[in-house]
Amino acid sequence: MIQFRVTTTASLLALLTSPFFVSLADAADKIVMQIDGAAAPFYAPLYAGVENGIFEKNGIEVEFIYAAAADILTNIAAGNVDFGFPNGDAVVAAAANGLPVKVVHTTYQRGIGALLAKADSGITGYKDLKGKKIAVTSLASPNYLQLQVGLKLAGLSLDDVSVEVVQTGAIVQSLQAGQVDAIVFSELRKYNLEADGTKVTMVLSNDFLPSFGNVVVTNAAKLSENPDLVKRFTTAVTQSYEWVIDGHVNEALDIALDKYAPTWPKDQKGILTTAFEQTFVPTVWQSPLTKEKGLGAADVAGWQKNADILAEYKVIDDAPKAEDFVVDPSTIGQ
Structure with missing residues (x-):
């Protein structure tokens, strides 16, 4: 436990203006985000969000770790990590199995x-x-x-x-x-x-099969108990993707390739740029729904159709109700 003993007005002023006190007052929430697969340039918007101070601006210090989608959902349910970034099909399967997971940002508006x-x-x-x-x-x-x-x-x-x-x-x-x-x-x-x-x-x-790529998930308890943190995190994710969409594809890929996925072949940057500009930016991260409600908006009907088809083809036993595990980021904290 840290204890302060202040005996004079001058000493109180010195404490309030000290770098130590300011660092305590401005301390960011440290969270862990587990991402599907391994470090790859496809996650460039998240990496750029860190390097550009977007997460920091929202009071968050984020650490990225990696795992398979099913493991991410297990860790989210157990509270081992704060946020996950798995594919949508894995989330539906987790919800069907009763895991307390919540989609709080439908980052990829469609499957790829x-x-x-x-x-x-x-x-x-x-x-x-x-x-x-x-x-x-x-x-x-x-x-x-x-x-x-x-x-x-x-x-x-x-x-x-x-x-x-x-x-x-x-x-x-x-x-x-x-x-x-x-x-x-x-x-x-x-x-x-x-x-x-x-x-x-x-x-x-x-x-013909509505689905969703990578989406942000968290534990149901975290969403209920700390909606402010979840709101700030999803806001940072949105702002990170907005920065890339707003003409910064090349800069984001440079950040990803230099600092986060340095073993990725550098000669593929041109292919990655084309993929971002022709696929991710116009039709994966954005949709008619996001034009109306903002990035990460939840197409609950689309989620339900996906769950129903997964059940029809016996991928899961029964289709969960999308409204029980999918949340629109605009409603968090309301």
């Missing part, structure tokens, strides 16, 4: 999964996949679910195709080498393929 095929393959949609070999990274991945739903809507099923499981680091190369006819993976890989001279046909999974 996609069917990718070479333009000269004749594949223009799921209807063309009959008899084809399709790669996914895991039979437990959201992309595998997207494949199933896309096939069903085209009047096909898994029995009509051959599914190959290919590791993340090799799935794009498997398409380039002709080892598979198509992949269901991230739409961002379109830019890698095109940079290598491969013309690509793409079908966005979100067009």
